[in-house]
Amino acid sequence: MDNLTPFQRRQEKVKKLLPGKPYDTLLVSEPWNRAYLSGFWAEDMQLTESSGFLFLTEKAQVLATDFRYQEQAEKEAPDFQVVIYKENLANILPEIFASLGTRTLGFENHHLTYERVMKIQEALQEWHPQGELLPGGELVEGLRMVKEPEEIQAIRNSLALTESVLETIVAEAEVGKTEKQLAWRIEQLMREAGAEAISFPPIVASGPGAAMPHAVVSDRQLGDSETIIIDLGARLDHYCSDMTRTLILGEPDSKAREVYGIVREAQLRAMAAVRAGIPSSEVDSVARDYIALAGYGDNFGHGLGHGIGLAVHEKPGFGKSSSMVLEEDMVVTIEPGIYLPGWGGVRLENMVRVTADGCEILNQNEFFYSF
Structure with missing residues (x-):
């Protein structure tokens, strides 16, 4: 057993991947990727701002941030050389590139704005006229898909808190x-239970509003015998949870019984199909085909689920066109x-951990109806 911290193990994984890449330095700008590798938990308030960039080579690693985060960075990211810039990050980039000997820089092309990429390119070529900026893809996201034991436990804790709130x-x-x-009560209870944040604004969609998968909460009053979709999640120790249940106050009508039963059976079948080695698209098809055979194929228009961890929506995705293959210790949602329109909707969402021959359902409290 090594004596490395989880962050050091992740850093080593990146360094081992670099020799096979067309760049000698990796720039990490996406906030959750940055935190995953370094332990530096500062958040970016918007895309045009950044609380820090990581630069990793096979032999060195630098965290560039500004005065506001100096103490936090030095405390939370001891494995990185912390470089403080005063006015603009671009001003010290040539110095950083020179210290690392950067000739080719891989960047997270799915995250940075065009304007910021151009400034980085200028800084790289100021240090080295032949310096080249290359798309780095989603290297860190690929590592984040498979969860470590500490991450799985954090996710369990986050989900347990969420379930207690839902109860x-x-x-x-x-x-x-x-x-x-x-x-509002959901947010209040989550904070009181110790969550540092909600994973996302909770969805409470009742009656006809439940026909909108991501409905915005309104002043509408809950009605008798109608479906009420409640989608909620907490962030605890940096890790997210995400679950959905559909409530019915009073006696459900025949349509509610029918639709609820179809969605629940689709979820059960999909969870039974989950295992390491199966493409996520096949799991999606299990639920989608069942719903289609029941006559509601046109009324299930989103993917079956998604990965979850530091971010509420992570890879792998579930959809008809997804090429991802499930691996052991991925944590994903299953949410048919x-x-x-005009009536409402039903959605049910569980979180599961992929195992070698199936999956472990992480939800402990069911909150399901049996009609």
């Missing part, structure tokens, strides 16, 4: 309360749904 919400939900009241 209270189910008990408190009643006809006449508004979607906004329930959504049926949405009927």
Whole structure:
């Protein structure tokens, strides 16, 4: 057993991949990738701002940040040489490139703006006229897909908190309360339970609004015998949870019973199909084909699920065109749904850990109906 920290193990994985890349230095700008490799947890408020860049070569690693984060960076990222810039990161980039001997720089082309890329290119060529900027792809995202034991435990804890909140919400939900009241109560309970944040703004969609998969909460009052989609998640110790249940206050009508039963069976079949080695598209097809055979194929228009970890939506994705193959210790969501304009909708979402021969359902509390 090595004595490396999780961050050091991840850094070593990146360094081992670099010799096979067309660049000698990797620039990491995406906030969760940066935190995953360094332990530096500062967040970027918007795409045009950055609290720090990582630069990694086979032999060195630098974290460039500004005065606001100096103490935090030195404390949280001891494996990195911390370089502080005063006015503009671009001003010290030539110095960083010179210290690393950078000739070719791989960057996260899915994250940086064109304007920022141009400034980096200028700085690289100021240091070395033949310096070249190359797309680095999603190298770190690829590492993040398979979760380490510490990450899986953090995700379990986050989900347990979310389920405890949902249990209270189910008990408190009643006809006449508004979607906004329930959504605010979710946020309040999560904070009181110790979450540092919500994974995403909770969705509470009732009646016809439940036909919109990502409905925005409104002042609409919850009604009797209608479907209410509640999609919620917490961020605890940096890791996200994400689950969805559909509530029905009062006696469900025949349509609600039918649609709910189809969605639940589709979810069960999809979870039974999950295992290491299977393409995520095949798992998606299991649920999608079942819903289509039941006559609602046109009413399930989103992917079956997604990876989850530091970000609420990570790779792998689930969809008909996905080429990703599931691997052991990926943590993913399985969330089929049926949405009927003018009536409402049903979505059910569990989190599962992929195993060698199946999956472990991480949700402990069911909150499912048996009609």
